[in-house]
Amino acid sequence: MAEFDYEKYRLRNFLNRLVQAGEVEVHNEHVELIDLAALIEATPKATWFKDVGPEHFEMTAGIMASRKRLAMAFGCSEAELQQEYMRRLATPQEVAEVSRVEAPVQQVVITGDDIDLAKLPFYLQHELDGATYLSAAMDFTVDPKSGKPNVGFRRLMLKGKRTMRANLTQISDLRRIYLEAVERKETLPVSFVVGAHPLVCLGAAIRLPVNEFELVAQLRGETMPMVKSVSNDIPVPADAELVIEGYFDERGYAEIEGPYGELYGLYGPMHPDPLFHVTAITMRKDVLHHTLLHGGQILTRNDAAHMSGLDAEVKAWNALKDAGLDVQAVHAPPSAVGMHHIRAAIRQKQAGDGRKAVEALLKRPLVKHVFVVDEDIDVFSDGEVERAMCTRFRVGKDLIVEHGHRTLTMDPTSDHGEQSVAGFDMTRDLSEPDDLIHWSSYSPRISGGKKAASVREALESGPKFFMGLMDALGDKDGRAIAVELGTLQDQGIVGRKPNGEWFLEGK
Numbered sequence: 120m121a122e123f124d125y126e127k128y129r130l131r132n133f134l135n136r137l138v139q140a141g142e143v144e145v146h147n148e149h150v151e152l153i154d155l156a157a158l159i160e161a162t163p164k165a166t167w168f169k170d171v172g173p174e175h176f177e178m179t180a181g182i183m184a185s186r187k188r189l190a191m192a193f194g195c196s197e198a199e200l201q202q203e204y205m206r207r208l209a210t211p212q213e214v215a216e217v218s219r220v221e222a223p224v225q226q227v228v229i230t231g232d233d234i235d236l237a238k239l240p241f242y243l244q245h246e247l248d249g250a251t252y253l254s255a256a257m258d259f260t261v262d263p264k265s266g267k268p269n270v271g272f273r274r275l276m277l278k279g280k281r282t283m284r285a286n287l288t289q290i291s292d293l294r295r296i297y298l299e300a301v302e303r304k305e306t307l308p309v310s311f312v313v314g315a316h317p318l319v320c321l322g323a324a325i326r327l328p329v330n331e332f333e334l335v336a337q338l339r340g341e342t343m344p345m346v347k348s349v350s351n352d353i354p355v356p357a358d359a360e361l362v363i364e365g366y367f368d369e370r371g372y373a374e375i376e377g378p379y380g381e382l383y384g385l386y387g388p389m390h391p392d393p394l395f396h397v398t399a400i401t402m403r404k405d406v407l408h409h410t411l412l413h414g415g416q417i418l419t420r421n422d423a424a425h426m427s428g429l430d431a432e433v434k435a436w437n438a439l440k441d442a443g444l445d446v447q448a449v450h451a452p453p454s455a456v457g458m459h460h461i462r463a464a465i466r467q468k469q470a471g472d473g474r475k476a477v478e479a480l481l482k483r484p485l486v487k488h489v490f491v492v493d494e495d496i497d498v499f500s501d502g503e504v505e506r507a508m509c510t511r512f513r514v515g516k517d518l519i520v521e522h523g524h525r526t527l528t529m530d531p532t533s534d535h536g537e538q539s540v541a542g543f544d545m546t547r548d549l550s551e552p553d554d555l556i557h558w559s560s561y562s563p564r565i566s567g568g569k570k571a572a573s574v575r576e577a578l579e580s581g582p583k584f585f586m587g588l589m590d591a592l593g594d595k596d597g598r599a600i601a602v603e604l605g606t607l608q609d610q611g612i613v614g615r616k617p618n619g620e621w622f623l624e625g626k
């Protein structure tokens with residue numbers, strides 16, 4: 120059996136790396152469960168709580184809620200993040216089964232009457248949530264029909280010592296797998312992992328029609344050790360923190376639950392959901408509980424927005440490439456929950472490329488608004504994107520609106536699951552003249568070194584902008600040149616071209 124390093128992808132070790140990088144706000148003081156959400160949202164950093172609630176839980180939040188922290192999870196820079204993500208998705212990896220004695224996540228095993236969910240840190244995250252819940256639970260299951268492994272994120276509301284309601288509302292593979300089990304009048308075994316390396320979380324957040332255990336291994340970049348759950352045999356990452364094992368019962372969507380504060384910073388409606396019955400809880404001896412902020416009012420502090428954003432960026436990049444465009448940069452801002460807004464910078468090869476890019480991006484599922492700019496605009500800068508909108512976008516010809524696109528049911532702008540979408544072509548119009556009023560005004564720079572003795576001599580070689588004269592004269596001040604030019608102009612020796620360049624009369 121292969122040897123595995125169970126420390127390498129351990130959540131606690133990743134958190135320690137974040138601390139060293141100055142990315143964590145550490146709370147050594149005692150914190151009540153009711154105060155967690157406000158404290159997590161109050162800082163752009165990740166948080167590490169050393170003493171939560173009467174059980175003195177150790178908890179962490181926000182470990183994926185920034186681009187920098189996601190890049191750290193991959194061990195690359197922010198600039199390399201998209202390429203590294205694509206590289207891992209393109210590199211197959213395997214999973215390997217390891218023994219139960221070896222698996223750190225099964226150091227503690229709780230079964231039978233000892234199971235008490237109310238001893239885990241379920242907490243109220245928003246004022247009007249229906250009950251306390253776990254926000255960072257990842258469901259691992261194997262489709263009984265196809266044998267295909269599946270992973271996703273689902274929030275879990277506490278109902279009893281051994282029961283919880285699972286939010287299984289969105290269209291998803293787990294929802295389909297469960298509905299098919301109900302159809303067959305069968306229960307569905309699932310193990311919820313709470314606390315794992317951020318790359319495991321990223322694998323759970325994305326949806327691809329593949330073996331998703333192997334997908335998680337691909338993101339980790341090597342074979343992933345998995346151990347069979349003690350009570351339902353579902354494999355889970357052996358180096359995770361905590362697992363809640365059990366099954367969804369065969370009654371289907373029989374329990375009304377919610378509301379939940381949702382990813383938009385608003386509430387979702389009450390909805391029917393299935394009931395989950397717990398058969399075992401396993402964990403590390405020094406378990407680190409993982410939680411994350413869902414919604415709230417500062418959406419950039421949501422882990423999900425950053426994870427969905429990275430995935431949306433890469434898919435948008437590929438869509439632009441497939442459309443034959445020269446794509447330079449893509450960003451899906453987390454403040455638009457990561458999946459709804461796409462900004463792309465392209466190098467226009469011909470007139471119409473901006474519009475072509477808009478049309479390609481509007482085809483991406485769940486996209487609401489897309490913004491296409493030229494390569495000189497930084498898509499990660501709100502200010503630069505605003506400037507492109509203000510200076511290169513004409514509503515009469517550069518706005519593309521389409522109707523009847525699908526959106527999430529909980530989207531507050533959804534009209535029976537549909538939405539209208541818009542694309543903003545904010546690229547330069549290549550049919551316009553390439554003249555002064557279309558040029559970007561950058562700060563002046565001179566190379567240094569004197570190449571001419573006087574303004575006249577500098578202009579002998581041809582017309583020059585003022586900065587060109589400063590450069591030729593090695594003059595880092597400019598005022599004397601302005602005065603000299605004024606005199607030469609009054610004497611009829613120098614003149615101006617329409618674009619502002621100075622020239623010697625008769626030259």
Ligand SMILES: Cc1cc2nc3c(=O)[nH]c(=O)nc-3n(C[C@H](O)[C@H](O)[C@H](O)COP(=O)(O)O)c2cc1C
Binds near residue numbers: 270271275289422
């Ligand atoms: C942090 C987080 C929490 C989520 N919570 C839920 C949830 O409570 N219910 C739900 O239906 N989807 C939720 N999702 C979305 C699904 O997990 C996501 O669509 C996933 O890709 C579905 O996986 P599947 O289609 O393989 O089952 C959440 C996503 C994230 C990132």
